[in-house]
Amino acid sequence: MPTIVGIFERPNDVVDSVNRLKGRGFTDIETYSPAPFAEIDDAVIEKPSRVRGYTLVGGLTGVVTGYAMTIWMANDWQIMVGGKPFSSIPPYTIIGFELTILFGGLLTALGLFIVGKLGRKRNPEYSPRFSAEEFGVVVKCRDRDVAEIEAVMRDNRATEVSLVS
Amino acid sequence: MTPPPPPPAESVSAMMRPAPAFKDSRVNRDLLRPMEGVSLGYFALLATTLFFMQLAGGIWIYQVYKGLGIAGYAHPVFWGAYIVTFVFWVGIAHAGTLISAILYLFRAKWRNAINRSAEAMTVFAVLTAAQFLGIHVGRMWKSYFILPYPNQRGLWVNFKSPLLWDTFAITTYATISIVFLAIGLIPDIAIARDRATGWRKLLYTVLACGWQGSSKQWKAHSRTTLHLSGLATPLVLSVHSVVSWDFAMSIVPGWHATIFGPYFVAGAIFSGFAMVLTVMIPVRRIYGLERYITDYHLDNMSRFLLLTSIIVGYAYASEYFIAWYSAVEAEQTHFWMRAFGPYWFSTWCMLTFNGILPQLLWFKKLRTNVPFLFVLSIFINIGMWFERYVIIVEGLSFEHVPAAWGVYTPSWAELGIVAGSFGFFGTFFLIFLKIFPVVAIAEIKELEIHERVHGEGAH
Structure with a gap:
């Protein structure tokens, strides 16, 4: 299953791209951010935390x-x-x-x-750049959707989009 | 018939390339720097604090050997410098939770620059304070008698006693402040983990608990911080109230007052903020953190000092007023002796340093004058120690029967252990400074990213 990592610089771009990806039916989305941003967390997980x-x-x-x-x-x-x-x-x-x-x-x-599933190994998509100042949006999808997801991310000012697996 | 595997998208192979090197953030570099390397000055300071800590340890061992006789306890004063210092350190511990919990709930963003150091100070101050209970009772190894544990005598502790309430309040406060500090540290430890090498890498990898800043983790983390703040807010107000009830529940003149709860809480926050200034002003200077702990933060802390100084000053005044107005001779005598009796020096120190000197903070120039604030904060620390000294010792010295009056003077052993408590606190803080980030990096970053996106002053 391909895993696409998009790198963003601004939290609102992350929110937009998560919302658009969700609107297109992609559900396996995870974001990584260097600091807490409620708008991102709410976009990915709609329900209040357990x-x-x-x-x-x-x-x-x-x-x-x-x-x-x-x-x-x-x-x-x-x-x-x-x-x-x-x-x-x-x-x-x-x-x-x-x-x-x-x-x-x-x-x-x-x-x-x-x-928060702490005390486990980090995901392979994690990168130290997410503890610097960049944001990551990681989507797992089918092979044929890769191009579409990349387009959505680039459209929302992703600075970099790469396929990690 | 099996369908043929879907052809790989054309862009896939083109996208499979190593990630380019990225730029680390300035906030990370600036705020991780204090943890690197140790200067001669640091070692000198650590040696000094360790010396005082060892000194206190030595005196304590001697006290265990000789008995409490070497402390200055003499009839009628059996709560002396140890209890004074216990209350003092519990008071210091209040700033941390106030800054991290109450100011968090009020969305006061300026707390971000100082909350970590204040939380750490809270933990170390509570640990310092707790030792004094053991030192005070003499046979420290029997301190556990205060806990309700099943025993052969079928005996339980008496929960109607304020001392029991205090045990529960202090234990809860210590536990919750350690949890608060640890939870706040996890994302920052992860930042350090990603940049560390050697033994630090191993240490931070374990302590970061696999933190990766995913939305799942941040969402749970924000909710945890919110709930802990909600729980810690009534806790911080209750702990010093409960400490004050150790006194207010008795009928000793000068102790038996309904004002004690808010009076002690305001005093605790007052002394806590003063200690944060005393510690953070040198740290800010030495590690060049002026960009993060700005004049704006110092100004806000000074305003807090001013506010709590007014509350404390009001409490002093109302104590005197009520003593006069009550027409109770024991109360009136007690307050007369406070100002003009054998303890006049302590009383005037307390009134001057806590009530009068901080009024200078009405001037904006002085609120941002760093050397002035540093000196003032030390005076406030001294004044607040004397406040507890006046309340506790004075109350016991002049009770209802003049024939039973007596004057207490702290012995060399007590003063040595009191001095040692600063060494204990200092040692722990200095070690903390080298192992963990002293400013909450992720929270500062949140503000910086917010400003970058929405422009200066958007928050």
Whole structure:
């Protein structure tokens, strides 16, 4: 399967070319950029990142753990103060709050690794120029589409188009 | 019948050519340069910080051998310089998260030049602070008693105690600031990986976790940064509030005040920004980062200093007002002793350095005057240490019963360990400077590319 790499200098050209390629029915598109550009990421992946689910699950786990742990421990080792109930919810809110943040934050980081597929080998199309100042658009397509994709990229001010495999 | 394979497109072979050499970006070169090579000056500085760190270590070992008696603790003051320094370093730690989380949510783009160094300072300051809890309790190896762990006695910790809240707040803060720093570093480590050789190449390849800047990764990364900022914003406001409740929950005059939460948080941000200036002004000068950390950034940081100085000054004034207005004799005596008692020097240092001197920042000329800012930031650091000294030590010295009053003086051992904490912080920062980019490269690049496309001042 041919893999075409187009090199761009401006993020808006990347967005235009991704949109046009998608409009022509090419779906196996990946872009590489030296810095975060929301417009590019949204053009390639339309849905919001799944990382948000991880934060939610982490935060909820944290708040439940915080209250459950404190209430259970207060009743397991009972300290009687003036006949009041053993567990005292207002101060336990602080523990619940801190654990919400702690678990939420840790799971968000885990979400980045899973959703962003970190911890794997880099794709063969990756080049150090994408960590300089250039952008890459990589399309995998059928042999007969190569010329069409090249035309679209060049039309959107690609500085270079090459076939890597 | 199988269809014949499609003929290769004509342009395919023509396009199969080696990629030409590309131009690396100036931002990469400028911001990776501080990591290269070590000068004599760097070694001298590292040797100094290491010396202080070793000094503190030596004194600490002696303290373990002799017992807490060598610290200046004497009735009625049993929270002394160690707790003061603990609160001081936790305060320093606040600027990093404020800059990276709150200013991120407010889309204040000027944070990009300083957020990395401030985040690193946050991590090192929390680590420095945490040690003081162990040093203060004497038997550091029993510090884990504060954690809720199953034990033979069937005993659990008491979650109604502010000290427990503090344990959870500090642990969470340390963890989240390390995560924040690490996540922000990944794209920059990848930049370094693509340009490094030798052992650095190996190190960065492992630490970059296969980062390639694909849209999938950036999308997840932006979302992660957003969520971590959203989580860290209430965290940064809560941590120093919780620290302040260690005091405010008691009935000690001078401690028992509802204003303590916001008062401590403002003070923390104030001292944190001062420390960022103290550290970044020399770094900016030595490594020629003036193009990235401009007068505009210094001006903005100065405005923050001014704002938080006014809040802190207001808190000082309202403490005095409430003490007078309350007609509670213990409160009134406490605040009289603050200004004119045996600790008058600390109190006037605190009022002058934190409340009065920063008012000079109303002048724009001074806000961008680098030597002035550097000197002022050091004064603020000293003033903020004295603020905690005044609050903590003074409160315990003059409680409700005059017969139980007493004056505390820090011992040589305490002062040595306090000085050593700066060495510890400095050592870690200096090592960080040589291993990781001290300015967030990808974020600076985002601005530069944006400007290139849309023209100057477009953001």
